[in-house]
Amino acid sequence: MSLSIFLAYISSYSLIPALLIGGIMYKKDVFSESLKIVYLCICFVLLMEIPEWVFYYQHKKNHFLVNIHIFFEFFILAYAYYHFAKVKIQKTIIALFMLVEACLLPTFNFSSWDNFNHFNSIANSVASLLMIAILFMYFYNLLQTLETKNILKEPWFWISAGALFYYSGVLFVFIFSDDILFSQSKSFTILWNIYYSFLFVFRIFLAIGLWLSKTQNLLNSSSKSVLQ
Amino acid sequence: MVEQDSEFIKLIVEVGTTIMFLFSLSIVTLVYYFYGRLLKQKYS
Secondary structure (H helix, E strand, C coil), X not given: CCHHHHHHHHHHHCHHHHHHHHHHHHHCCCCCHHHHHHHHHHHHHHHHHHHHHHHHHCCCCCHHHHHHHHHHHHHHHHHHHHHHCCCHHHHHHHHHHHHHHHXXXXXXXXXXXXXXXXXXXXXXXXXXXXXXXXXXXXXXXXHHHCXXXXXXXXXXXXXXXXXXXXXXXXXXXHHCHHHHHCCCCHHHHHHHHHHHHHHHHHHHHHHHHHHCHHHHHHHCCCCCCCCC | CHHHHHHHHHHHHHHHHXXXXXXXXXXXXXXXXXXXXXXXXXXX
């Protein structure tokens, strides 16, 4: 088994802890509305990963599925932050970011199946940049409001930290994805492993964040927002 | 020529990813550090 496939497996399996913990916490009804949206995002990602692997085993290109996966993952996560924000200006900015990403839909080349089934570096790179901006807004407001006693027990801090590692880590891989995915050189295609590694980190942080949702509720009984 | 381009792109991706990772790591560390300090200031 090559390193790429091993990392792809590991990053896919790392979704299981987040899914299980999320399921337990959802059943215990400790999630705020925004965390429910994050859990919805995890369920969506799982639904997308199954056909991605099926395509892989059938030796078919699954780039269009990865495009849809990254596109909607950005949308659902951005919507969770939109839901989390209370001040209108920040909701407007996040909504605008979502609109910008939606406007990039035409960059998916619909002219032929081969073109459509091609990794969309423009939309995915812009999604990474916009998410980094949303996460900066979150961290700025976290420091302004100081609502949680222990930041390490704040679920959104872990989720945002994981998302920041992932989206900033994969930015350059997405920008040069055309060169990386279609290169003949093996040492060059190995760069795609960066994507799997950061995906793994993000999913582990997601699982930690969802696990801490119970702790957060014990510290702050009321549902609070830091995006103020 | 093509190989040179590939090597150059590979270098950009490796350096860019390292910088972005260190950048995000420092942001998270700084947020954690300043949060503790600000909280101490607020409640001291």
